[in-house]
Amino acid sequence: MECTRRQFLGLAAGAGAFGAAGVGAMAETPTGDAPRLPRPSAAQVAWQDCEVGLLYSFDLAIAAQRFARNNTVRERLDPKLYNPTKLDTDQWIEAAKAAGARYAVFTATHFNGFMQWQSDLYPYGCKQAAWRGGKGDVVGDFVESCRKAHIAPGIYFSTHRNVYWEVWGHYVDWGKGKDTDRQAAFNRIAEKMTEELCSRYGPLVQIWYDAGVKTPQQGGPDVLPIFEKHQPNSVFYHSGQRSDHRWIGNEVGHAGYPCWATMPGRAGSVSHNHPTWKRFLAKGDPEGTYWSPGMVDVPLRNHNWFWKPDQDQAAYSTDRLVKMYDESVGRNCNFIIGEVVTSDGLVPASDIERLAEFGKETRRRFGNPVAQTAGAGGTVELKMPKPTRIDHVVIMEQIARGERIRRYEVEGLVAGNRWQTLGEGQSVGHKRIQRFDAVEAAAVRLKTTESVATPQIRQLAVHDTTG
Numbered sequence: 036m037e038c039t040r041r042q043f044l045g046l047a048a049g050a051g052a053f054g055a056a057g058v059g060a061m062a063e064t065p066t067g068d069a070p071r072l073p074r075p076s077a078a079q080v081a082w083q084d085c086e087v088g089l090l091y092s093f094d095l096a097i098a099a100q101r102f103a104r105n106n107t108v109r110e111r112l113d114p115k116l117y118n119p120t121k122l123d124t125d126q127w128i129e130a131a132k133a134a135g136a137r138y139a140v141f142t143a144t145h146f147n148g149f150m151q152w153q154s155d156l157y158p159y160g161c162k163q164a165a166w167r168g169g170k171g172d173v174v175g176d177f178v179e180s181c182r183k184a185h186i187a188p189g190i191y192f193s194t195h196r197n198v199y200w201e202v203w204g205h206y207v208d209w210g211k212g213k214d215t216d217r218q219a220a221f222n223r224i225a226e227k228m229t230e231e232l233c234s235r236y237g238p239l240v241q242i243w244y245d246a247g248v249k250t251p252q253q254g255g256p257d258v259l260p261i262f263e264k265h266q267p268n269s270v271f272y273h274s275g276q277r278s279d280h281r282w283i284g285n286e287v288g289h290a291g292y293p294c295w296a297t298m299p300g301r302a303g304s305v306s307h308n309h310p311t312w313k314r315f316l317a318k319g320d321p322e323g324t325y326w327s328p329g330m331v332d333v334p335l336r337n338h339n340w341f342w343k344p345d346q347d348q349a350a351y352s353t354d355r356l357v358k359m360y361d362e363s364v365g366r367n368c369n370f371i372i373g374e375v376v377t378s379d380g381l382v383p384a385s386d387i388e389r390l391a392e393f394g395k396e397t398r399r400r401f402g403n404p405v406a407q408t409a410g411a412g413g414t415v416e417l418k419m420p421k422p423t424r425i426d427h428v429v430i431m432e433q434i435a436r437g438e439r440i441r442r443y444e445v446e447g448l449v450a451g452n453r454w455q456t457l458g459e460g461q462s463v464g465h466k467r468i469q470r471f472d473a474v475e476a477a478a479v480r481l482k483t484t485e486s487v488a489t490p491q492i493r494q495l496a497v498h499d500t501t502g
Contacts, residue, residue, distance in 0.1 A: 072437030072487065073297050073326045079279055080435055082240060082270045083296075083328055083465040085137035085187060086364045089390075090332065091127055091177070092142050092340045093119075093376040095149035098166075100378050106146050106341045111198055114163035117149065122166070122173070122380025124180040130374055130382045131186055133391035135398060138240045140189035140371070141177045143232055145245070148199035152235075156227050159199045178236045187240035189270075190232050194225045194256060195246040205249045213254045225256035233265035241270035241279070247306050248274045272330075278305040281327045283368060284316035288333040288351075288359035290366040293461035295319030296328035296438055321441065321462070328465065331363035334373035335386055342375035347385045353392040360397055365429075365468030400500040401429065401468075407496035415492045416480040422450075426473040427498040430463050430481060433491035438464045442485035445469055447476035454480070473501055 075083070096108040099116035131139045143151050150160030152174040161171045174190065181188035196203050200221050204210035207217045225248070233242065242262055249255025252275075259276050262269070270279040281298060283290050284307070299320045304311050305327065319329065334340045335356075336349040351359075356372075363370035372390070374382060405425055408417045428445050432438060440463045446454045457471040457479070479497050483490045 072439070073324055074437045075296070075326045075328075075434055076279070077435075078268050078270050079326060079328070081187075082138070082280065083369060083434065085240065086369055086466070087134060087136045087360070088138040088140060088189070088369065088371040089131045089134060089136045090140045090142070090191065090340075090371050090373045091376055091382075092145065092373060093151070093173075093380070094142060094145040094341070095147045097341055097376065098378055098380075102341075102343045104339075108147060109198055109203075111159070112147065112149075114149065114159055115165045117161070117164035118166045119376075119378065119380030120166075122176075122376075124173070124176040125183070127177070127374075127376065127382050128180045128184045128186060130387045130390050131181075132184055133387055133394050134372065135394035136186065136372075138187040138189055139177075139181050140191050140241065140243055141174060142191045142193075143174050144192040144197070144228070146193060146196040146198060148193075148197035148202070150228070152231065154228070154231055156224055156231070157199060174232065174236060178239075182237075188236070189239050189241040189243060190236070191243040191245060192228065192232065193245040194228075194248045194258075195244070197221070200224070205246075205253075205255060218254060222256035226258055226261060229256070229258040229261045230265065233262055239266055239269050241272060242266060243272045244274070247272075247308060250275050273306060275304060275306040275309060276302050278307070278325075278327050280330045280369070281312070281316060282307045283329040283331045283363075284313075286333055286338065288331060288355075288370075289362035290329050290331055290368045291317035292362075292366050293318060293321070294329055294366040294368060294464075295321045295323065295462050296326055296367060296434065296464045297321065297323030298325045298327045299323045300325055319462075321438075329363075329366075329368035330371060331359070331368045332371045332373065333359060334375075335389065336373075336375060339375065340373045342377050342383070347383060350386060350389045353389065353396055356389075356393040357396050357400075360393075361468055361470070364466055367462055367464035367466060400427070401498055404429070404496035404498055407494055409494055410492050411489055413483050413486070413490065414480055415490070415495050416478060417495050417497065418478045419476070419497070422475045422477045423497075424473055424475050424499050424501070425479070425497045426471060426500055428457065428469045428471075428479060428481075429494065429496045429498065430467045430469065430492065431465060431494040432463050433493045434465050436491050437488070438462065439486050439488045439490050440483050441487060442483070444482045444484055445471070446480050446482060447474050448478040448480075449474055449476055473499070
Protein backbone atom coordinates (compact mmCIF):
# COMPACT_ATOMS: atom_id res chain seq x y z
CA MET A 36 0.00 0.00 0.00
CA GLU A 37 2.81 2.44 -0.87
CA CYS A 38 1.78 6.10 -0.80
CA THR A 39 4.00 7.83 -3.35
CA ARG A 40 3.64 11.54 -4.07
CA ARG A 41 1.80 10.75 -7.31
CA GLN A 42 -0.66 8.49 -5.52
CA PHE A 43 -1.11 11.02 -2.72
CA LEU A 44 -1.89 13.82 -5.15
CA GLY A 45 -4.21 11.56 -7.12
CA LEU A 46 -6.13 10.62 -4.01
CA ALA A 47 -6.27 14.18 -2.80
CA ALA A 48 -7.42 15.54 -6.15
CA GLY A 49 -10.38 13.21 -6.02
CA ALA A 50 -11.67 14.51 -2.70
CA GLY A 51 -15.08 15.28 -4.16
CA ALA A 52 -15.58 11.64 -5.11
CA PHE A 53 -15.92 10.73 -1.45
CA GLY A 54 -18.61 13.28 -0.64
CA ALA A 55 -18.75 16.98 -1.28
CA ALA A 56 -19.73 17.61 2.32
CA GLY A 57 -16.01 17.46 3.13
CA VAL A 58 -14.24 16.25 6.25
CA GLY A 59 -16.27 13.87 8.35
CA ALA A 60 -18.94 13.76 5.65
CA MET A 61 -22.11 11.81 6.35
CA ALA A 62 -23.43 10.14 3.21
CA GLU A 63 -25.08 7.04 1.83
CA THR A 64 -22.81 4.51 0.19
CA PRO A 65 -23.18 3.84 -3.55
CA THR A 66 -25.10 0.62 -2.85
CA GLY A 67 -27.43 2.37 -0.43
CA ASP A 68 -27.04 -0.42 2.14
CA ALA A 69 -25.41 1.67 4.87
CA PRO A 70 -26.78 4.06 7.44
CA ARG A 71 -25.44 7.59 7.38
CA LEU A 72 -21.91 6.65 8.41
CA PRO A 73 -19.12 9.19 8.93
CA ARG A 74 -16.63 8.90 6.11
CA PRO A 75 -13.19 10.37 5.47
CA SER A 76 -12.19 12.89 2.86
CA ALA A 77 -9.80 11.67 0.18
CA ALA A 78 -7.00 13.58 1.93
CA GLN A 79 -7.70 11.66 5.14
CA VAL A 80 -7.67 8.36 3.21
CA ALA A 81 -4.30 9.32 1.71
CA TRP A 82 -2.92 10.31 5.12
CA GLN A 83 -4.04 7.00 6.66
CA ASP A 84 -2.53 5.08 3.74
CA CYS A 85 0.84 6.66 4.56
CA GLU A 86 0.73 4.86 7.95
CA VAL A 87 4.27 5.72 9.14
CA GLY A 88 5.79 9.20 9.24
CA LEU A 89 8.77 11.04 10.72
CA LEU A 90 8.63 14.39 12.52
CA TYR A 91 11.93 16.28 12.24
CA SER A 92 12.47 18.68 15.16
CA PHE A 93 14.96 21.53 14.84
CA ASP A 94 15.00 25.15 16.06
CA LEU A 95 17.30 28.11 16.68
CA ALA A 96 17.85 27.02 20.26
CA ILE A 97 19.34 23.71 19.08
CA ALA A 98 21.55 25.46 16.52
CA ALA A 99 22.71 27.80 19.29
CA GLN A 100 23.25 24.84 21.66
CA ARG A 101 20.86 26.21 24.27
CA PHE A 102 19.38 22.92 25.35
CA ALA A 103 16.27 22.50 27.49
CA ARG A 104 13.80 19.65 27.78
CA ASN A 105 11.49 19.70 24.75
CA ASN A 106 13.05 22.96 23.56
CA THR A 107 11.46 25.14 26.25
CA VAL A 108 14.13 27.88 26.20
CA ARG A 109 12.35 31.15 27.04
CA GLU A 110 15.02 33.38 25.56
CA ARG A 111 15.02 35.50 22.41
CA LEU A 112 18.33 34.47 20.90
CA ASP A 113 20.56 36.24 18.40
CA PRO A 114 19.44 34.85 15.02
CA LYS A 115 23.06 34.97 13.86
CA LEU A 116 23.57 31.92 16.08
CA TYR A 117 21.57 29.93 13.54
CA ASN A 118 24.37 28.47 11.44
CA PRO A 119 23.98 24.68 11.04
CA THR A 120 26.92 24.38 8.65
CA LYS A 121 26.28 20.74 7.68
CA LEU A 122 22.49 20.96 7.29
CA ASP A 123 21.41 18.52 4.59
CA THR A 124 17.72 17.73 4.20
CA ASP A 125 18.50 14.94 1.71
CA GLN A 126 20.41 13.25 4.54
CA TRP A 127 17.43 13.76 6.86
CA ILE A 128 15.12 12.00 4.44
CA GLU A 129 17.45 9.00 4.35
CA ALA A 130 16.12 8.32 7.85
CA ALA A 131 12.52 8.37 6.63
CA LYS A 132 13.32 6.09 3.71
CA ALA A 133 15.17 3.69 6.02
CA ALA A 134 12.17 3.51 8.35
CA GLY A 135 9.73 2.83 5.51
CA ALA A 136 7.96 6.14 6.26
CA ARG A 137 5.64 7.49 3.57
CA TYR A 138 5.39 11.02 4.91
CA ALA A 139 7.59 13.45 6.81
CA VAL A 140 6.90 16.65 8.74
CA PHE A 141 9.27 19.50 9.65
CA THR A 142 9.03 22.04 12.50
CA ALA A 143 8.99 25.24 10.42
CA THR A 144 8.72 27.07 13.74
CA HIS A 145 8.85 25.64 17.22
CA PHE A 146 8.66 27.29 20.62
CA ASN A 147 11.40 29.82 19.97
CA GLY A 148 9.41 31.41 17.14
CA PHE A 149 12.35 31.37 14.71
CA MET A 150 11.02 31.12 11.14
CA GLN A 151 12.99 28.55 9.16
CA TRP A 152 11.97 29.95 5.78
CA GLN A 153 12.34 33.29 3.99
CA SER A 154 9.90 35.73 5.60
CA ASP A 155 9.56 39.43 6.32
CA LEU A 156 6.83 38.99 8.94
CA TYR A 157 9.22 39.81 11.79
CA PRO A 158 13.03 39.94 12.01
CA TYR A 159 13.64 36.53 13.50
CA GLY A 160 14.21 33.87 10.88
CA CYS A 161 16.44 32.55 8.13
CA LYS A 162 16.79 36.05 6.66
CA GLN A 163 18.59 37.18 9.80
CA ALA A 164 20.68 34.01 10.21
CA ALA A 165 24.37 33.56 9.56
CA TRP A 166 23.48 30.35 7.71
CA ARG A 167 23.84 30.71 3.95
CA GLY A 168 24.24 34.44 4.30
CA GLY A 169 20.62 34.90 5.29
CA LYS A 170 19.34 33.39 2.05
CA GLY A 171 18.51 29.84 3.18
CA ASP A 172 15.07 28.23 3.29
CA VAL A 173 14.96 25.01 5.31
CA VAL A 174 11.27 24.46 4.65
CA GLY A 175 11.84 24.70 0.89
CA ASP A 176 14.83 22.36 1.04
CA PHE A 177 12.87 19.89 3.16
CA VAL A 178 9.87 19.80 0.82
CA GLU A 179 12.14 19.35 -2.20
CA SER A 180 14.02 16.48 -0.51
CA CYS A 181 10.74 14.76 0.35
CA ARG A 182 9.48 14.99 -3.20
CA LYS A 183 12.73 13.64 -4.65
CA ALA A 184 12.34 10.62 -2.36
CA HIS A 185 8.60 10.18 -3.14
CA ILE A 186 7.71 10.96 0.46
CA ALA A 187 4.73 13.21 1.13
CA PRO A 188 5.85 16.43 2.91
CA GLY A 189 4.07 18.12 5.79
CA ILE A 190 4.71 21.26 7.83
CA TYR A 191 4.48 21.76 11.59
CA PHE A 192 4.52 25.12 13.30
CA SER A 193 3.56 26.68 16.58
CA THR A 194 1.07 29.39 17.48
CA HIS A 195 0.94 27.77 20.92
CA ARG A 196 4.36 29.07 21.93
CA ASN A 197 6.51 31.73 20.32
CA VAL A 198 9.28 33.24 22.44
CA TYR A 199 9.87 36.13 20.04
CA TRP A 200 6.27 37.26 20.55
CA GLU A 201 6.19 36.19 24.22
CA VAL A 202 3.44 33.70 23.45
CA TRP A 203 3.06 30.82 25.91
CA GLY A 204 -0.14 28.84 26.13
CA HIS A 205 -1.50 30.39 22.90
CA TYR A 206 -1.57 34.00 24.13
CA VAL A 207 0.93 36.88 24.31
CA ASP A 208 2.39 38.32 27.51
CA TRP A 209 3.35 34.75 28.45
CA GLY A 210 -0.26 33.60 28.35
CA LYS A 211 -1.88 36.61 30.00
CA GLY A 212 -2.59 38.78 26.95
CA LYS A 213 -5.78 37.29 25.50
CA ASP A 214 -8.04 39.89 23.83
CA THR A 215 -5.34 42.58 23.87
CA ASP A 216 -4.09 44.67 20.95
CA ARG A 217 -0.81 42.79 21.01
CA GLN A 218 -2.70 39.48 20.78
CA ALA A 219 -4.57 40.83 17.76
CA ALA A 220 -1.23 41.73 16.18
CA PHE A 221 0.14 38.24 16.81
CA ASN A 222 -3.04 36.70 15.39
CA ARG A 223 -2.49 38.60 12.12
CA ILE A 224 1.12 37.35 12.07
CA ALA A 225 -0.04 33.76 12.63
CA GLU A 226 -2.49 34.10 9.74
CA LYS A 227 0.24 35.41 7.45
CA MET A 228 2.60 32.61 8.53
CA THR A 229 -0.12 30.12 7.64
CA GLU A 230 -0.55 31.77 4.24
CA GLU A 231 3.17 31.72 3.46
CA LEU A 232 3.60 28.08 4.45
CA CYS A 233 0.42 26.90 2.74
CA SER A 234 0.89 28.84 -0.51
CA ARG A 235 4.59 28.60 -1.34
CA TYR A 236 5.51 24.93 -1.28
CA GLY A 237 2.89 23.07 -3.30
CA PRO A 238 0.56 20.33 -2.07
CA LEU A 239 1.28 19.11 1.45
CA VAL A 240 0.11 15.97 3.21
CA GLN A 241 -0.75 18.00 6.30
CA ILE A 242 -0.40 21.19 8.31
CA TRP A 243 0.25 20.44 11.98
CA TYR A 244 -0.26 23.15 14.59
CA ASP A 245 1.62 22.25 17.74
CA ALA A 246 -0.93 21.66 20.54
CA GLY A 247 -3.57 22.93 18.13
CA VAL A 248 -4.47 26.52 17.29
CA LYS A 249 -7.07 28.62 19.05
CA THR A 250 -10.09 29.70 17.00
CA PRO A 251 -11.18 33.34 16.57
CA GLN A 252 -13.96 32.68 19.09
CA GLN A 253 -11.26 31.69 21.58
CA GLY A 254 -9.20 34.79 20.89
CA GLY A 255 -6.92 33.11 18.34
CA PRO A 256 -6.10 33.64 14.64
CA ASP A 257 -8.47 32.89 11.77
CA VAL A 258 -6.28 30.32 9.98
CA LEU A 259 -8.73 27.68 8.76
CA PRO A 260 -10.03 29.64 5.72
CA ILE A 261 -6.43 30.29 4.66
CA PHE A 262 -5.56 26.61 4.92
CA GLU A 263 -8.69 25.58 3.00
CA LYS A 264 -7.95 28.09 0.23
CA HIS A 265 -4.35 27.02 -0.36
CA GLN A 266 -4.36 23.36 0.76
CA PRO A 267 -7.87 22.07 -0.03
CA ASN A 268 -6.62 18.50 -0.38
CA SER A 269 -4.49 18.38 2.75
CA VAL A 270 -5.07 17.31 6.35
CA PHE A 271 -5.56 19.96 9.06
CA TYR A 272 -4.41 19.35 12.64
CA HIS A 273 -6.08 20.95 14.50
CA SER A 274 -8.52 23.36 16.14
CA GLY A 275 -11.98 23.21 17.65
CA GLN A 276 -13.28 23.95 14.15
CA ARG A 277 -11.60 21.03 12.41
CA SER A 278 -9.52 18.04 13.44
CA ASP A 279 -8.71 15.75 10.52
CA HIS A 280 -6.97 13.40 12.89
CA ARG A 281 -6.59 13.29 16.64
CA TRP A 282 -3.77 12.86 19.12
CA ILE A 283 -4.08 9.46 20.77
CA GLY A 284 -3.58 10.88 24.28
CA ASN A 285 -0.03 9.72 25.03
CA GLU A 286 3.49 9.93 23.64
CA VAL A 287 4.65 6.43 24.53
CA GLY A 288 3.74 4.61 21.33
CA HIS A 289 0.38 2.88 21.55
CA ALA A 290 -3.32 3.35 20.91
CA GLY A 291 -6.06 1.74 22.92
CA TYR A 292 -8.06 -1.18 21.58
CA PRO A 293 -10.63 -1.24 20.13
CA CYS A 294 -9.69 1.94 18.33
CA TRP A 295 -12.21 3.69 16.08
CA ALA A 296 -11.60 6.47 13.57
CA THR A 297 -14.78 8.27 14.62
CA MET A 298 -15.30 10.73 17.44
CA PRO A 299 -18.32 12.43 19.02
CA GLY A 300 -19.62 15.86 18.11
CA ARG A 301 -19.24 18.20 15.19
CA ALA A 302 -17.15 21.21 14.21
CA GLY A 303 -16.87 23.56 17.16
CA SER A 304 -16.02 20.85 19.69
CA VAL A 305 -13.44 18.68 17.90
CA SER A 306 -10.20 19.59 19.65
CA HIS A 307 -8.41 16.98 21.74
CA ASN A 308 -8.49 19.59 24.51
CA HIS A 309 -12.29 19.73 24.49
CA PRO A 310 -13.95 17.86 27.40
CA THR A 311 -16.24 16.02 24.97
CA TRP A 312 -13.23 14.50 23.23
CA LYS A 313 -10.73 13.86 26.00
CA ARG A 314 -12.18 10.59 27.22
CA PHE A 315 -12.36 9.19 23.68
CA LEU A 316 -8.81 10.00 22.51
CA ALA A 317 -7.30 6.54 23.09
CA LYS A 318 -10.09 4.45 21.57
CA GLY A 319 -12.42 6.70 19.60
CA ASP A 320 -16.19 6.35 19.65
CA PRO A 321 -17.94 3.69 17.52
CA GLU A 322 -21.09 5.82 17.62
CA GLY A 323 -19.15 8.97 16.74
CA THR A 324 -20.33 11.33 14.02
CA TYR A 325 -16.97 12.90 13.11
CA TRP A 326 -14.11 11.21 11.23
CA SER A 327 -10.84 11.79 13.08
CA PRO A 328 -8.49 8.79 13.19
CA GLY A 329 -5.73 8.46 15.75
CA MET A 330 -2.13 9.63 15.53
CA VAL A 331 0.38 7.81 17.74
CA ASP A 332 3.42 10.07 18.09
CA VAL A 333 6.56 9.15 19.98
CA PRO A 334 10.15 10.45 19.91
CA LEU A 335 12.71 7.92 18.75
CA ARG A 336 14.88 8.90 21.71
CA ASN A 337 12.98 8.30 24.90
CA HIS A 338 11.74 10.97 25.66
CA ASN A 339 13.60 13.62 23.70
CA TRP A 340 11.98 15.36 20.75
CA PHE A 341 15.09 17.57 20.25
CA TRP A 342 18.76 16.75 20.04
CA LYS A 343 21.15 17.00 22.95
CA PRO A 344 24.70 15.63 23.06
CA ASP A 345 25.41 12.14 24.38
CA GLN A 346 21.90 10.72 24.01
CA ASP A 347 22.43 8.18 21.24
CA GLN A 348 21.77 5.41 23.75
CA ALA A 349 18.27 6.79 24.41
CA ALA A 350 16.83 5.48 21.13
CA TYR A 351 14.13 2.84 21.53
CA SER A 352 15.12 -0.70 20.59
CA THR A 353 14.03 -2.22 17.31
CA ASP A 354 11.77 -4.67 19.14
CA ARG A 355 10.09 -1.82 21.02
CA LEU A 356 9.53 0.13 17.80
CA VAL A 357 7.98 -2.90 16.12
CA LYS A 358 5.68 -3.34 19.11
CA MET A 359 4.67 0.31 18.78
CA TYR A 360 3.96 -0.28 15.09
CA ASP A 361 1.68 -3.20 15.94
CA GLU A 362 -0.12 -1.07 18.54
CA SER A 363 -0.54 1.96 16.29
CA VAL A 364 -0.76 1.05 12.60
CA GLY A 365 -2.11 -2.34 13.67
CA ARG A 366 -4.81 -0.56 15.67
CA ASN A 367 -6.19 1.73 12.95
CA CYS A 368 -3.82 4.68 13.58
CA ASN A 369 -0.83 6.39 12.03
CA PHE A 370 2.57 6.03 13.71
CA ILE A 371 4.80 9.12 13.63
CA ILE A 372 8.32 8.91 15.03
CA GLY A 373 10.11 12.01 16.31
CA GLU A 374 13.59 12.42 14.84
CA VAL A 375 16.21 14.83 16.18
CA VAL A 376 18.56 17.02 14.14
CA THR A 377 21.94 17.96 15.58
CA SER A 378 23.24 21.50 16.06
CA ASP A 379 25.26 21.00 12.86
CA GLY A 380 22.07 20.16 10.95
CA LEU A 381 22.29 16.39 10.49
CA VAL A 382 20.32 13.36 11.65
CA PRO A 383 22.57 11.21 13.87
CA ALA A 384 23.94 8.17 12.05
CA SER A 385 22.94 5.90 14.93
CA ASP A 386 19.30 7.01 14.54
CA ILE A 387 19.32 6.22 10.83
CA GLU A 388 20.72 2.80 11.67
CA ARG A 389 18.00 2.14 14.25
CA LEU A 390 15.25 3.31 11.89
CA ALA A 391 16.67 1.09 9.16
CA GLU A 392 16.48 -1.89 11.52
CA PHE A 393 12.87 -1.02 12.27
CA GLY A 394 11.99 -0.62 8.59
CA LYS A 395 13.72 -3.85 7.66
CA GLU A 396 11.88 -5.78 10.36
CA THR A 397 8.42 -4.45 9.49
CA ARG A 398 9.05 -5.20 5.81
CA ARG A 399 10.22 -8.70 6.71
CA ARG A 400 7.08 -9.33 8.70
CA PHE A 401 4.48 -7.70 6.51
CA GLY A 402 6.04 -6.86 3.15
CA ASN A 403 5.24 -10.15 1.41
CA PRO A 404 1.97 -11.80 2.43
CA VAL A 405 1.68 -15.56 2.19
CA ALA A 406 -1.63 -14.88 0.46
CA GLN A 407 -4.20 -12.10 0.23
CA THR A 408 -7.63 -11.29 -1.12
CA ALA A 409 -10.40 -8.70 -0.98
CA GLY A 410 -14.16 -9.01 -0.85
CA ALA A 411 -17.47 -7.97 0.65
CA GLY A 412 -20.03 -9.56 2.91
CA GLY A 413 -20.28 -11.23 6.27
CA THR A 414 -17.68 -13.88 5.40
CA VAL A 415 -14.57 -13.38 3.27
CA GLU A 416 -12.49 -16.49 2.67
CA LEU A 417 -8.87 -16.75 1.60
CA LYS A 418 -7.67 -20.10 0.23
CA MET A 419 -4.01 -20.95 -0.03
CA PRO A 420 -2.41 -23.19 -2.65
CA LYS A 421 -1.35 -25.59 0.09
CA PRO A 422 -1.43 -25.76 3.89
CA THR A 423 0.93 -23.04 5.13
CA ARG A 424 2.28 -21.87 8.45
CA ILE A 425 0.84 -18.47 9.47
CA ASP A 426 0.81 -16.34 12.64
CA HIS A 427 -0.67 -12.96 11.63
CA VAL A 428 -3.71 -11.75 9.74
CA VAL A 429 -3.92 -8.19 8.43
CA ILE A 430 -7.42 -6.84 7.79
CA MET A 431 -8.27 -3.57 6.04
CA GLU A 432 -11.69 -2.06 5.42
CA GLN A 433 -12.57 0.23 2.54
CA ILE A 434 -12.70 3.20 4.86
CA ALA A 435 -13.89 5.52 2.10
CA ARG A 436 -17.23 3.79 2.72
CA GLY A 437 -17.02 4.10 6.49
CA GLU A 438 -16.09 1.79 9.35
CA ARG A 439 -18.67 -0.98 9.12
CA ILE A 440 -17.29 -3.86 11.18
CA ARG A 441 -18.09 -3.85 14.88
CA ARG A 442 -17.02 -7.39 15.81
CA TYR A 443 -15.26 -10.14 13.89
CA GLU A 444 -13.65 -13.56 14.17
CA VAL A 445 -10.74 -15.01 12.20
CA GLU A 446 -10.77 -18.75 11.57
CA GLY A 447 -8.22 -21.06 9.99
CA LEU A 448 -8.88 -24.33 8.18
CA VAL A 449 -6.49 -26.68 9.98
CA ALA A 450 -5.72 -30.42 9.90
CA GLY A 451 -8.81 -32.61 9.82
CA ASN A 452 -10.63 -30.09 7.63
CA ARG A 453 -11.64 -28.24 10.79
CA TRP A 454 -12.22 -24.50 11.21
CA GLN A 455 -10.33 -23.25 14.26
CA THR A 456 -10.72 -19.80 15.81
CA LEU A 457 -7.44 -17.91 15.48
CA GLY A 458 -8.51 -14.58 16.91
CA GLU A 459 -11.31 -12.12 17.35
CA GLY A 460 -11.68 -8.40 17.74
CA GLN A 461 -13.78 -5.31 17.33
CA SER A 462 -12.61 -2.32 15.29
CA VAL A 463 -10.78 -2.77 11.96
CA GLY A 464 -10.95 0.50 10.02
CA HIS A 465 -7.89 1.28 7.95
CA LYS A 466 -5.88 -1.62 9.33
CA ARG A 467 -6.01 -4.26 12.03
CA ILE A 468 -3.00 -6.53 12.65
CA GLN A 469 -4.19 -9.70 14.41
CA ARG A 470 -1.52 -11.88 15.99
CA PHE A 471 -2.10 -15.50 17.06
CA ASP A 472 -0.17 -18.67 17.82
CA ALA A 473 1.33 -20.09 14.65
CA VAL A 474 -0.76 -22.73 12.87
CA GLU A 475 -0.66 -24.55 9.57
CA ALA A 476 -3.78 -23.64 7.62
CA ALA A 477 -5.17 -24.34 4.17
CA ALA A 478 -7.52 -21.36 4.29
CA VAL A 479 -8.48 -18.41 6.47
CA ARG A 480 -11.82 -16.73 6.73
CA LEU A 481 -12.93 -13.46 8.23
CA LYS A 482 -16.38 -13.70 9.79
CA THR A 483 -18.05 -10.44 10.72
CA THR A 484 -20.28 -11.18 13.68
CA GLU A 485 -21.58 -7.62 14.12
CA SER A 486 -21.69 -4.75 11.62
CA VAL A 487 -23.63 -1.61 10.80
CA ALA A 488 -23.63 -2.31 7.04
CA THR A 489 -22.24 -4.84 4.58
CA PRO A 490 -18.49 -5.17 5.33
CA GLN A 491 -16.24 -3.96 2.52
CA ILE A 492 -12.83 -5.62 2.85
CA ARG A 493 -9.99 -3.90 1.04
CA GLN A 494 -7.48 -6.55 2.07
CA LEU A 495 -7.40 -9.81 3.99
CA ALA A 496 -3.79 -11.00 4.15
CA VAL A 497 -1.98 -13.74 6.06
CA HIS A 498 1.67 -13.70 7.12
CA ASP A 499 4.30 -15.97 8.61
CA THR A 500 6.63 -13.77 10.65
CA THR A 501 8.63 -16.60 12.24
CA GLY A 502 11.08 -17.01 9.36
